[in-house]
Amino acid sequence: xxxxxxxxxxxxxxxKSTFEAVSYARKTAKLLETDVVALSIGDVSDDELGKLAxxxxxxxxxxxxxxxxxxxxxxxxxxxxxxxxxxxxxxSTYTSKMIAPRLAAKLKMGMVSNVVALPSSITPITVSRKAxxxxxxxxxxxxxxxxxISLAPNAFGLVECGGDCNIDEISPSEKGSVTxxxxxxxxxxxxxxxxxxxxxxxxxxxxxxxxxxxxxxAELLGAATACSxxxxxxxxxxxxxxxxxxxxxxxxxxxxxxxxxxxxxxLAGVNSSKVMVAINTDAEAPFFKAADYGIVGDAFEVVPRxxxxxxxxxx
Amino acid sequence: MNIVVCISSVPDTTSKINFLDNGSTFDSxxxxxxxxxxxxxxxxxxxxxxxxxxxxxxVITVGDVAVEPVIRKALAIGADQAxxxxxxxxxxxxxxxEIAKYLSENPADLIIAGRESIDYNGGAVGGMVAEIxxxxxxxxxxxxEVEGSTAKMSRxxxxxxxxxxxxxxLVIGGQKGLVEESDLRIPNMRGIxxxxxxxxxxxxxxxxxxxxxxxxxxxPAEKSACRFVESGNEAELVQLLQEEAKVI
Numbered sequence: 330x331x332x333x334x335x336x337x338x339x340x341x342x343x344x345k346s347t348f349e350a351v352s353y354a355r356k357t358a359k360l361l362e363t364d365v366v367a368l369s370i371g372d373v374s375d376d377e378l379g380k381l382a383x384x385x386x387x388x389x390x391x392x393x394x395x396x397x398x399x400x401x402x403x404x405x406x407x408x409x410x411x412x413x414x415x416x417x418x419x420x421s422t423y424t425s426k427m428i429a430p431r432l433a434a435k436l437k438m439g440m441v442s443n444v445v446a447l448p449s450s451i452t453p454i455t456v457s458r459k460a461x462x463x464x465x466x467x468x469x470x471x472x473x474x475x476x477x478i479s480l481a482p483n484a485f486g487l488v489e490c491g492g493d494c495n496i497d498e499i500s501p502s503e504k505g506s507v508t509x510x511x512x513x514x515x516x517x518x519x520x521x522x523x524x525x526x527x528x529x530x531x532x533x534x535x536x537x538x539x540x541x542x543x544x545x546x547a548e549l550l551g552a553a554t555a556c557s558x559x560x561x562x563x564x565x566x567x568x569x570x571x572x573x574x575x576x577x578x579x580x581x582x583x584x585x586x587x588x589x590x591x592x593x594x595x596l597a598g599v600n601s602s603k604v605m606v607a608i609n610t611d612a613e614a615p616f617f618k619a620a621d622y623g624i625v626g627d628a629f630e631v632v633p634r635x636x637x638x639x640x641x642x643x644x
Numbered sequence: 645m646n647i648v649v650c651i652s653s654v655p656d657t658t659s660k661i662n663f664l665d666n667g668s669t670f671d672s673x674x675x676x677x678x679x680x681x682x683x684x685x686x687x688x689x690x691x692x693x694x695x696x697x698x699x700x701x702x703v704i705t706v707g708d709v710a711v712e713p714v715i716r717k718a719l720a721i722g723a724d725q726a727x728x729x730x731x732x733x734x735x736x737x738x739x740x741x742e743i744a745k746y747l748s749e750n751p752a753d754l755i756i757a758g759r760e761s762i763d764y765n766g767g768a769v770g771g772m773v774a775e776i777x778x779x780x781x782x783x784x785x786x787x788x789e790v791e792g793s794t795a796k797m798s799r800x801x802x803x804x805x806x807x808x809x810x811x812x813x814l815v816i817g818g819q820k821g822l823v824e825e826s827d828l829r830i831p832n833m834r835g836i837x838x839x840x841x842x843x844x845x846x847x848x849x850x851x852x853x854x855x856x857x858x859x860x861x862x863x864p865a866e867k868s869a870c871r872f873v874e875s876g877n878e879a880e881l882v883q884l885l886q887e888e889a890k891v892i
Contacts, residue, residue, distance in 0.1 A: 398808050400782075401778075423799065424801070426771070426817075430736070431774060431775040433736075433775075434737060434771070434773075439737070439855035442765070442766055442768060443765055443767075455859070459765065460861070461655075461661045461763055461765070462765065465663070465861045466863075468861075469857065469858055469859065470857045471855065472855055506810060507782065507808050507810045509806065509807075509808055510807040510808060512801060512805065513804050513806075514804035522802065523802075526891070526892070550892060569800075569803070569804065569805075571820075574657055575682070575820045576820065593658050594657050604889045606885070619867065621868075622872075623870045623871070623872050625872065626876075627875070631875055631878060634876070635881065637878075638878045638882040639882055641879075642882055
């Protein structure tokens with residue numbers, strides 16, 4: 330038996346969320362007294378695949394020549410290699426969210442998404458997950474013999490262990506049902522869903538021309554930039570930056586909210602952040618009820634001073 | 645074109661979430677239920693497609709009689725008819741199986757689900773329906789146009805979007821971008837009156853087995869109160885973030 334983990338790459342490179350999923354798979358494999366097998370889709374070099382061993386993968390199945398967007402082919406390929414598997418682990422990525430449910434239905438494997446911790450029991454597999462947009466933690470039992478776990482973003486962390494692995498080339502046995510026409514990447518910056526620090530701003534900034542200080546602060550902190558819904562809706566910032574109920578749900582270590590009042594829809598997308606800082610002129614802004622630290626003040630004065638203070642400690 | 649929109653009745657975002665019976669069941673007392681926001685984007689897109697190329701829009705939901713007000717709202721927005729599968733949803737797989745069973749007997753050209761529901765956040769039903777029916781599936785779909793028997797779509801990926809195409813029939817998991825927030829429709833009086841007489845078919849469930857079981861809910865620990873730093877004293881904030889919170 331084994332724990333199988335989907336290892337997603339972005340243009341041939343693995344990201345933190347992938348290593349996090351392998352780390353989780355290894356810890357779970359220990360509980361189940363078995364090994365970790367990684368399945369990689371797309372063109373990844375052997376050097377890059379070898380990095381998975383450092384987080385505990387002992388065998389890698391590499392399927393070059395499959396495109397991530399074709400969930401039907403990907404799920405079928407997983408199914409062909411899942412016979413010997415107790416558990417399949419997915420990171421929280423857009424592609425995982427296409428493959429995992431298909432695979433679950435195909436193999437009748439109980440699937441639990443948004444998982445935030447290691448299984449509390451392995452007979453049967455029992456895990457905790459986030460529900461109600463982070464307003465509740467739900468404990469779920471998987472009844473089927475094999476199960477699928479899909480992790481919540483930034484919920485687990487990386488565990489390096491060193492080690493070696495074998496790489497086997499595999500290929501799908503059928504043609505795809507979806508044609509990938511190409512992609513449009515907004516920026517090469519840090520991905521919001523796996524960013525450790527996010528600097529986010531709202532209507533309090535008064536106009537798109539004022540985002541320079543937000544970007545400067547983000548760059549200093551190695552952070553991704555985000556925005557509130559109204560700001561994306563009026564076109565000050567791209568839709569891909571919108572965090573909240575109908576945008577992206579994020580879970581960084583630090584979320585800095587500048588000029589965002591903290592509507593419940595916004596908080597629903599950010600309340601899994603470990604530490605939140607709010608900067609707002611209005612002392613009654615609801616964000617201060619959710620924040621860990623707050624400054625009541627004008628963003629146009631506070632943020633430049635904050636940038637200077639951070640420069641001091643970074644030097 | 646036959647379009648089926650899968651909708652879920654969910655607590656309004658502003659609801660206070662509580663649980664009964666020692667954390668085993670959701671307390672629906674005093675909760676305002678709404679169409680799941682991701683499904684509402686899909687329903688609006690279905691209406692726009694129907695207006696442009698003609699066709700028929702059916703909404704389908706799995707739930708007991710308590711979800712009917714939300715179904716009527718979908719009909720008031722403009723769906724032509726509704727199907728309610730008469731059982732309380734238990735897990736993603738059994739819910740998807742019930743929907744797929746109806747669709748295998750009543751085929752559709754386009755099946756629109758939401759990316760996830762805002763209550764259980766499972767995000768699995770759309771993909772499972774696609775798999776059971778052996779159809780293509782595009783999730784986090786933020787753009788869709790239909791030309792003849794082909795759908796051109798985009799889906800959200802990290803840092804951008806991917807453009808795809810596939811032949812109908814297919815399943816999508818929709819989100820914002822499919823339509824904009826400003827495109828969403830509020831039912832008018834005429835729509836509400838018409839909704840009362842539109843067909844709402846109640847289908848008995850096939851009682852599929854569940855693969856997972858929800859054991860227990862609890863609320864996360866309350867956050868401690870916000871610690872305020874005086875404006876002008878940003879150095880103190882930086883120190884707190886470094887030494888107390890250890891996040892920078």
